[in-house]
Every structure is written in structure tokens, then in C-alpha cells.
Amino acid sequence: MNWLRFSVLILLNTLLVSCSKFGAQYALAPEQNTFRQSATAVSNKLDILWVVDNSSSMGDDQQNLANNFKSFISSFVLKKYDFQLAVVPTDSYKGAFLGNPDTARFRGKDGTTSPAVSVITPLFENAIEIFQDNVLQGAMGSGDERAFQSMHYSLSSDLNSGFVRENSFLAIIIVSDEDDFSHDSSEAVAEYDNPNLHSISQYVSFLSDLTGSTPSIRRFSVSAMAIFDESCLGANEYGYLGIRYKEMIDATGGILGSICDDFSSTLNAIQNRIAELSTQFYLSREPRQESIVVAVDGTPVPRDLLNGWSYSSESNSIVFHGSYIPAQDSIIKVNFDPLAAK
Incomplete structure (x- = not known):
């Protein structure tokens, strides 16, 4: 509680x-x-994982995210939240098929698996600058974006053990111009009728078990900055509507934000929702x-x-x-x- x-x-x-x-x-x-x-209470402990698309079309969006990050973190710093921040790309799942568990690691700038700081906390005086570096995952990653599978692979890895703390609130934030197509094979299949496409419910169950949530007390949320309307889709040549992102957001109480809108406003809205969901007092x-x-x-x-x-x-x-x-x-x-x- x-x-x-x-x-x-x-x-x-x-x-x-x-x-x-x-x-x-x-x-x-x-x-x-x-x-x-207090900082030792459930409501003040935030574990925030950013899942950032590192495909060839995302360079400008990553920079936009870095430039506007203060809109997200400022209130958490001001109110002295005990937060942790980490970043993984949308193709980190590939290690599961390649026999390379190292891809599950939290990343630094340009996707390095050995950054100076992989988990950012308030103890770092330059926390904002570190995140602004780490979020720049580069644009040389796979075009087979699987945000949910990458999230699962990283949070399940012993290489990142301890990131999700007991009695903390886990926030997942996805930034991508394509939808999630997580499935059981290494082949790129961007089809909603793929019989091997993973269900939204299996990822909700994973996050629920990971955080020790109950039907009445959910200790996690998933938000996304993606493409959610035809106008934004038209402005992104290689984009997909975030249909599955919206389903996940609806299931977990997160925020739906467009990569075509002002990043500052969207990041502020996500920050507010995380603060609301994490700061509940049960009667x-x-x-x-x-x-x-x-x-x-x-x-x-x-x-x-x-x-x-x-x-x-x-x-x-x-x-x-x-x-x-x-x-x-x-x-x-x-x-x-x-x-x-x-």
C-alpha cells in the first residue's frame, strides 16, 4: 500500500x-x-522503462524526445520521487532468436549495451543529460519493431534484475512510428491476422505478475507516443497506425500521445498520468x-x-x-x- x-x-x-x-x-x-x-512508500517509487524505436525513420523523433525530456521529469524531481529510468530499443527481442542474451541489456547512446549509466536515478546530478544521451538509440535498428516483445525480453532478463522494485509503480513508455507485431518467430510479419501474433492480454498478465498487481490495485501502466490518426499516418511514409498500442493503453490506463503533436505537451500528460496512477491512497x-x-x-x-x-x-x-x-x-x-x- x-x-x-x-x-x-x-x-x-x-x-x-x-x-x-x-x-x-x-x-x-x-x-x-x-x-x-514518503520516498519509501509505494507511491514514490517509480520504475520507468522507455522502449524506443531505433529503425531508420526515427532519428528526428528520438532527438525531439531528448529535447523535451524536461517536460516529463521536472515534476518527479521537484516532488522528490524515487525514480529509475532505463531505455531499450524496439529490436532488443532479437537476442532471443539469435542466442544473444546481451541484447536484453538496458542501453546507452546509439544502442550500446555497456553505457556509463544504464539505470538513471535522482542520485545523478546530470540525470537529464544522461537520459538525453541514452534515448538517442540511433536509426540503424531493425524495421521489424516489436515493442512488447522487447519490453518482455528486457524485463525478464537477469542482466536487468532489480530494476522492477518491490512495491514500486512500473511505467512503460513506447516511442515509435510503427505498431507492435510481436510474435513467435524471427520472421518479419507485420500482419494483424498472423496466427502467431501475441495477444495484448498476455503482456498485461506478464506486467501484472511482475509488479505483484491485483484486480483492484494495478501497479503498472503502458503509454505510447505513436501514430493514432490518418493525418499523422500521412506524414510518416513508413508508419503504421498504433492499433495494438491503443489496446494496451486502454487496458492499463496509460496515455495515448501522437508523435506528430507537440512532444512537450504529450510528455507532460504522460508524467501527470503516471503520478496519478502511482499516488493512490487505499482506504x-x-x-x-x-x-x-x-x-x-x-x-x-x-x-x-x-x-x-x-x-x-x-x-x-x-x-x-x-x-x-x-x-x-x-x-x-x-x-x-x-x-x-x-
Whole structure:
């Protein structure tokens, strides 16, 4: 769960009963859940894997990503998230067919498997500059892009063990101008009716198992900067619509962003979504939604999907949005009336 210290104060642990001519009446005592946002809490640990297309058409897009990276990382740095960043190309899967496990390694500039820094953390004063180098994977890679298979191959490799940490939130971000066609053979087959095409659900299951997610608490998301409309497709001679990327995004709550749009805005949107999904506070009981009152460091927070808090009935949690996403060491208090007795 997303807290270092968790306490539940129950003002009255029995039902209050009064008699009247109408019979017994019951009232449930209110509850208060108190959380501390800290670097050792689930919500502050982010493991972010970038899967970057390194085919011949992607040089400009890689540079665009590097130039606008500050739009993505600035808020995580400001709020002192405990993040890790790594990069793999969309053809790293090839080692599985070539008997070369080294291709699973996280990469540096131009795809090198032995960069000075392969996992970037806040401990590096020049973290932004390191990422800007590492994301430039070059344009000499395979045109048989398999983002999902490359993600799986890298995250399953012992060479990258420890990257996905216990109780962290895993964010996958794909940058490509072609769709994913992961399948069981080494042959390039860019066909949606390929009987060997891997299903989206098998990759969702892989990520769920890897992160220890449950049906109510998902600890991962997949976002993509790709081609999602005919206008953008027309501007990319060798592109494909990101049909399977969209399916994965819909299944995991990520962000769909176009490589034809402003990279700064898209990266900021992805950053916001990761912060929202990773910073959830799970309540001890199901609340009456109209009774929920939320405060951060003693200041009331409005109920607002864009800039405030919202309640997720699916996970029974409070989710923060916009400028109200708590920084490290914040104290979050949630008062509510429970919906039912224990």
C-alpha cells in the first residue's frame, strides 16, 4: 500500500443504537485514514522503462524526445520521487532468436549495451543529460519493431534484475512510428491476422505478475507516443497506425500521445498520468462518497478530476490530480463515513 505509516482512528467501534417508535435506528461512526507520503512508500517509487524505436525513420523523433525530456521529469524531481529510468530499443527481442542474451541489456547512446549509466536515478546530478544521451538509440535498428516483445525480453532478463522494485509503480513508455507485431518467430510479419501474433492480454498478465498487481490495485501502466490518426499516418511514409498500442493503453490506463503533436505537451500528460496512477491512497473501508473530506498538510483539497482529488470505486482509493499530487513527507488525511458496518 501507498504509505510509510498507516493508522486508522475509529471514533466509535460499535454501532450507535437508539430506540424510537419507528424501531431501532443505526449510525456508523466516522473514520479517518492518515497517510504519510514518503520516498519509501509505494507511491514514490517509480520504475520507468522507455522502449524506443531505433529503425531508420526515427532519428528526428528520438532527438525531439531528448529535447523535451524536461517536460516529463521536472515534476518527479521537484516532488522528490524515487525514480529509475532505463531505455531499450524496439529490436532488443532479437537476442532471443539469435542466442544473444546481451541484447536484453538496458542501453546507452546509439544502442550500446555497456553505457556509463544504464539505470538513471535522482542520485545523478546530470540525470537529464544522461537520459538525453541514452534515448538517442540511433536509426540503424531493425524495421521489424516489436515493442512488447522487447519490453518482455528486457524485463525478464537477469542482466536487468532489480530494476522492477518491490512495491514500486512500473511505467512503460513506447516511442515509435510503427505498431507492435510481436510474435513467435524471427520472421518479419507485420500482419494483424498472423496466427502467431501475441495477444495484448498476455503482456498485461506478464506486467501484472511482475509488479505483484491485483484486480483492484494495478501497479503498472503502458503509454505510447505513436501514430493514432490518418493525418499523422500521412506524414510518416513508413508508419503504421498504433492499433495494438491503443489496446494496451486502454487496458492499463496509460496515455495515448501522437508523435506528430507537440512532444512537450504529450510528455507532460504522460508524467501527470503516471503520478496519478502511482499516488493512490487505499482506504480501510468503503466510504459514503458524499461524506469524503480530504486534506494535505492540513489544507482542504477540492474534489476535482483535473486539479484536486477523486475517488476510485474500483480500487477503493483516493487519487490526486494536477498540482494537488502530494510531495514527499506530506501528511494526507481522509475522513469519511463508512458505507457499511465491519
